[in-house]
Amino acid sequence: MKAVIKPDEEPRSLLISDVETPKVGLNDVLIRVKAGSICGSDLSVYLMKAGFKGYAKVPLVMGHEVAGIIEEVGG
Structure with missing residues (x-):
């Protein structure tokens, strides 16, 4: 699957890359x-604003504001 990746702690660095589709755990969707x-x-992670260096563990798959179709439910 495609993902937006924050590869390092440098401000304004992003990559679009193929990553492995995650396995669905017991409580996952x-x-x-x-x-x-x-x-x-x-935006704060992208810019590496104060407080996010060391907090955001890189490399990091960005994004958590999504709409889509449920493909699989764990359980």
Whole structure:
């Protein structure tokens, strides 16, 4: 699957890359993303604002504001 990756702690660094589709655990849901957006925390990580260096463990798959279709439910 495609993902937006924050590869390092340098401000303004992002990559679009293929990553392995995650395995669905007992309490997980796999969503096929149809639309996504960014929020304030995404921008802060992208810019590596104070407080996010060391907190955001890189490399990091970015994004948590999504809408999509449920592909698989754990359990």
